[in-house]
Amino acid sequence: MRVSYLTGMATFFLFLVVLLLAALVVLLLVWYLTYKSTLPMKLPLSNFHFQVEIGGSRLGFTEVSGLDIQVEAMEYREGSSPVYTPTKIPGQHRFSNIVLKRGLMKGDNEFYQWIQTAMSREVERRDVTISLLNERHEPEFVWKVRNAFPVKYSGPHLKSDGNEVAIETLELAHEGLTVETF
Numbered sequence: 001m002r003v004s005y006l007t008g009m010a011t012f013f014l015f016l017v018v019l020l021l022a023a024l025v026v027l028l029l030v031w032y033l034t035y036k037s038t039l040p041m042k043l044p045l046s047n048f049h050f051q052v053e054i055g056g057s058r059l060g061f062t063e064v065s066g067l068d069i070q071v072e073a074m075e076y077r078e079g080s081s082p083v084y085t086p087t088k089i090p091g092q093h094r095f096s097n098i099v100l101k102r103g104l105m106k107g108d109n110e111f112y113q114w115i116q117t118a119m120s121r122e123v124e125r126r127d128v129t130i131s132l133l134n135e136r137h138e139p140e141f142v143w144k145v146r147n148a149f150p151v152k153y154s155g156p157h158l159k160s161d162g163n164e165v166a167i168e169t170l171e172l173a174h175e176g177l178t179v180e181t182f
Contacts, residue, residue: 045140049133052100054148055126061102062167064130067143068096069177097152097171098128098145104156104166111170115150123149128172139182146176 052061071093075086117124128145151173156166 045132045134051131051133053129059102061100063101064098066096066098067130067177070094095174095177097173098148100170100172101167104168111150111153111168115153118150125149128174142180144178144180145172145174148172148174
């Protein structure tokens with residue numbers, strides 16, 4: 001009789017412990033969901049709010065591409081090496097050309113004039129700064145392009161039945177790209 005009483009009490013206490021643990025889990029879950037919803041969520045930046053400066057002048061563009069950096073890998077293997085594969089070491093740095101697109105504006109032929117300097121072999125090199133802006137219009141990421149000069153100009157695509165803005169394109173070669181974050 002005494003054994004069954006103790007077994008019943010042990011079962012009751014075990015039931016209470018499980019009940020308290022379940023209540024604690026529910027409280028922790030409620031607290032976590034409440035606390036998590038009040039934390040500021042970190043969101044990635046959008047790509048549509050940016051500005052471009054060329055040689056200190058701020059210009060408006062609809063699209064910027066070519067913000068690429070590549071480090072070429074060189075292979076080296078010594079003839080007496082017991083390993084049959086070469087070692088790879090960093091080599092030269094390569095930078096893609098920067099492509100800028102903007103709406104064609106009446107009376108503005110600055111792109112064409114700039115590429116004319118390259119065609120006359122008296123190229124005018126300019127530094128370019130591309131800033132990705134936050135909602136307060138402050139830079140979050142800045143790409144600095146060094147010694148850029150035009151290598152290609154494309155006028156707009158003209159279509160008799162088109163309904164788009166006339167876009168001109170300028171492609172820039174350069175000697176370096178650095179990225180800064182704020």
